[in-house]
Amino acid sequence: MSGYVLAIDQGTTSSRSIVFDAAMKPLATGQKEFPQHYPDSGWVEHDPEDIWKGVVSTVRSALRKAKLSAGDVAAIGITNQRETVVVWERDTGKPIHNAIVWQDRRTAPMCEKLKAEGLEETFTAKTGLLLDPYFSGTKLAWILDEVEGARERAEKGELLAGTIDTFLIWRLTGGRAHVTDATNASRTLLFNIGTNTWDDELLKILRVPKALLPEVKDSADDFGVTEKALFGAAIPILGVAGDQQAAVIGQACFEPGMLKATYGTGCFAVLNTGETMVASKNRLLTTIAYRLNGVTTYALEGSIFVAGAAVQWLRDGLKVIGKAADSGALAAKADPTQHLYLVPAFVGLGAPYWDAEARGAIYGLTRNSGPAEFARATLESVAYQTRDLLDAMRKDWQDGANDTVLRVDGGMVASDWMLQCVADMLDAPVDRPTQLETTALGAAWLAGARAGVWPAAGDFARSWELDRQFRPKMGEAEREARLKGWHDAVRRTLSTT
Numbered sequence: 066m067s068g069y070v071l072a073i074d075q076g077t078t079s080s081r082s083i084v085f086d087a088a089m090k091p092l093a094t095g096q097k098e099f100p101q102h103y104p105d106s107g108w109v110e111h112d113p114e115d116i117w118k119g120v121v122s123t124v125r126s127a128l129r130k131a132k133l134s135a136g137d138v139a140a141i142g143i144t145n146q147r148e149t150v151v152v153w154e155r156d157t158g159k160p161i162h163n164a165i166v167w168q169d170r171r172t173a174p175m176c177e178k179l180k181a182e183g184l185e186e187t188f189t190a191k192t193g194l195l196l197d198p199y200f201s202g203t204k205l206a207w208i209l210d211e212v213e214g215a216r217e218r219a220e221k222g223e224l225l226a227g228t229i230d231t232f233l234i235w236r237l238t239g240g241r242a243h244v245t246d247a248t249n250a251s252r253t254l255l256f257n258i259g260t261n262t263w264d265d266e267l268l269k270i271l272r273v274p275k276a277l278l279p280e281v282k283d284s285a286d287d288f289g290v291t292e293k294a295l296f297g298a299a300i301p302i303l304g305v306a307g308d309q310q311a312a313v314i315g316q317a318c319f320e321p322g323m324l325k326a327t328y329g330t331g332c333f334a335v336l337n338t339g340e341t342m343v344a345s346k347n348r349l350l351t352t353i354a355y356r357l358n359g360v361t362t363y364a365l366e367g368s369i370f371v372a373g374a375a376v377q378w379l380r381d382g383l384k385v386i387g388k389a390a391d392s393g394a395l396a397a398k399a400d401p402t403q404h405l406y407l408v409p410a411f412v413g414l415g416a417p418y419w420d421a422e423a424r425g426a427i428y429g430l431t432r433n434s435g436p437a438e439f440a441r442a443t444l445e446s447v448a449y450q451t452r453d454l455l456d457a458m459r460k461d462w463q464d465g466a467n468d469t470v471l472r473v474d475g476g477m478v479a480s481d482w483m484l485q486c487v488a489d490m491l492d493a494p495v496d497r498p499t500q501l502e503t504t505a506l507g508a509a510w511l512a513g514a515r516a517g518v519w520p521a522a523g524d525f526a527r528s529w530e531l532d533r534q535f536r537p538k539m540g541e542a543e544r545e546a547r548l549k550g551w552h553d554a555v556r557r558t559l560s561t562t
Contacts (some may be wrong), residue, residue, distance in 0.1 A: 070513040071127065071138050071300070072505040074118055075145040075229050076308070077166065077330075080116060082123035083505045084131040084138070085298035089519060089528065093503055095126030102163060107170035110163035113151050116229065117236050124296060135298035137244035140516040141237075141291065141306030142508030144311035145229040147252045152208050152215065152226045152277070158240055161224065162212050164232075165204040171419070172203035184270060188306040191257045191264050193342070193351030201228060202254030206271040212464065219274050226277040228253070229307050235289050237302065242289030245279045246305040247356035256281070258353055259342060261310075261361060284310070284355045285460065285515040304511025306355060308504050309333045313354050314511065315503030316472045317361075317526035324458075324469045326451060327504070328477035330377075331415070332369035334454045336360065337471070338462055348417040355511075357522075365461055367416040369456035371409040371425075372538035373477050375443045376413070392440050399441035405429045405440040406449075406554035415558070417457040422560035429550075444483045448490040449551040455491055470494045474503040482533070491539030492550070499530040 068087025074080070078504045079098040086092045092168055099115040128135060148167035155158045165171070179185065185196045194200055205226055209216045219222050231245045250256040251264075255273060256265040282288065288302040306314060308328060312336050316325040321339030326332055337354055342363045346353055354364035376389045386392055408414075410423040429440065452472060455469075471493060477483060478497050488495040513519030520528070522525070537549075 067135040067137050068513070069131075069133060070509040070516070070519065071124065071141045072512075073141060073143045074308070074505045074508065075116060075120060075143070075235065077146045079166070080119040080123050081223065082120070082127040082504065083502065084127045084133065085506070085509045085513070087518070089506065089509070089513070091126050093130035095130065097122035097123050106546065109166040111149065111166055111244050112158045113153070113164050113232055117233070118166070118358050119232065120233060120487070121295060135296035135300055138184065138300050139518045140301050140303040140512035141487065142510070142512030143230050143231070143233060143302065144306055144308050144508035145194075145249070147228060147307035147309070147382045148199055148201045148204075148251055150204045150208075150226065151232040152205065152212075152224055153235070155223055155225050158236060161215060162208050164229070165208065167199060168325040169203075169204065170198045172198040175203045175206065175417045175442070179270070184288065188254055188267065191259070191267060192251070192254055193258050193344075194252070194254055194348070195348070197252075197419070200252055200254045201220075202267070202271050202273070203355050205277075208271065216272070216319055219277050222276050224277060225279075227279045231279045231383055234302060234305070234462050236389060237291045238289035239292040243279045244282055245290050246282055246284045246286070247353045247361065248307045249305065250281045251353040255325065257328050258351070258361070258363070261356070276347050282358055282428070283359065285357055285511040286390065301516070303515035304508050304513075306508055306511060309335055310354055310364075311365065311507035312474060312504045313507065315336055315505070315507030316474065316498065317339065318472060319522050319526055322469055323472070324455075325472045325474070328372050328473060328475035330372065332372040332475075334367045334369075334451065334458075336365045336458050336462070342438040343462045345457070345461045349454070349457050349461060350416070350417050355416055365458050367457060369447070369450045370412050370415040372447045372450070373475070375407065375409040375446060376477070378385065379440060379443055382437075383439065385439060388474070390479060392444060393480040395437050396441035396444050396482055399437040403429065403431060403434060404550060405434060405438050405442035406550055407439070407446045407500070408554050409443070409446050409559040414515065414555070417453055418555070418559065420508040420559050420561070423558050426554070428554045428556045428557065444480065445486055446487040447477070447483060449548070451487055452490045452548065455493075470496055472496045472498065474498065474501050481533075484535045484537070488535040488537045489544065492537050492541075492544060494537075495535040497532045497535070499532045518533060526558050
């Protein structure tokens with residue numbers, strides 16, 4: 066069998082398909098953006114048909130560019146935006162409502178009501194998550210409540226639901242497989258990550274019929290086979306993981322204590338805690354990193370809402386840079402005697418603060434503050450927020466998070482200046498790999514290993530290659546002074562102090 070593996074990377078603004086060769090290198094890519102829909106303030110939706118058509122076209126494009134036929138591909142791996150949810154008709158596969166996206170905030174009142182009823186502790190103990198509109202369970206409940214006849218049809222077994230991976234697999238297999246993997250299930254507020262089952266108590270609270278939900282499989286498993294008519298030959302789907310967990314795998318963070326951070330629009334830091342399910346006392350999320358051969362590996366996750374989005378603000382809002390890549394060079398020109406702090410709470414603050422009402426602020430302005438100082442403060446804010454996450458992880462898991470090296474990926478890591486700043490603030494090494502397509506690579510490895518054409522975890526980990534390591538250069542006194550200023554700025558910005 067060939068070593069070619071196809072990864073479908075279904076994201077928030079575009080869908081990509083990447084063909085990897087037998088050496089696990091990207092060979093060809095197809096990509097297609099799709100529209101975002103904002104029907105009300107704080108609401109974000111996708112048309113599932115746009116996603117479906119985009120995925121099919123990008124798979125065909127990637128195969129064409131690689132000069133391969135579907136029969137040359139050993140397996141497909143899927144990675145996806147995790148908390149976005151779809152409900153569709155069992156008989157026709159037609160969605161009954163647009164997909165509600167992970168960014169959507171419409172279920173905030175529902176979450177607040179559940180908190181007021183004292184139920185957050187119940188959800189957190191079972192799912193590792195907080196009661197927040199971010200997660201898909203309350204979105205699913207909203208669709209059942211608000212779409213006419215949906216709840217009655219769901220209880221009759223006429224409807225099916227799932228995250229984007231589940232919807233795509235249903236379509237790809239011609240409706241023969243209604244499945245997901247443990248990582249995606251763990252982001253629903255409905256899945257007990259200790260027992261690895263849909264939780265009857267949580268389903269009852271949110272009034273979600275169990276018959277709606279997919280079968281939960283390992284991250285490397287048999288998820289079905291694509292319809293031959295789609296691509297010219299049937300291809301087995303053998304790997305599935307949510308995007309951040311796929312990046313953990315792509316970065317070969319298989320050992321407890323290994324940490325990765327993906328710097329895109331936001332930043333997601335995930336710490337492998339092995340078979341230990343660490344309950345966070347510092348507002349981090351406990352989640353499933355992956356499940357292989359029936360064994361669950363857990364993680365602590367921290368989410369920064371604004372990372373690369375702050376650089377986009379420099380470019381599009383302030384117009385002080387022409388392109389995002391210019392931010393590091395401009396920051397390097399900043400006056401070292403000025404100490405500006407940007408708290409980029411443009412959409413609230415994520416972990417460990419979880420303050421949805423906070424809004425962005427900048428402190429320390431003088432008459433000499435200019436574009437260079439704003440650029441430096443923007444990139445430094447990413448480093449400070451990363452330090453906040455690492456500190457919270459160390460408090461939660463004192464035995465395993467102290468001597469870590471951070472592996473990084475995402476669009477922002479092209480900036481040497483920013484990564485040096487992160488290393489300085491963490492007082493820890495930061496490793497940038499040669500292969501930055503880590504999310505797609507993680508999904509591809511799950512499928513390729515399951516198919517037997519790619520190496521097992523140990524050999525895959527040894528194939529990870531370092532591009533550059535950034536080691537801390539800043540003195541302890543300066544670091545502590547900078548962090549003290551940052552925490553003072555955050556304190557001033559929080560909506561409640």
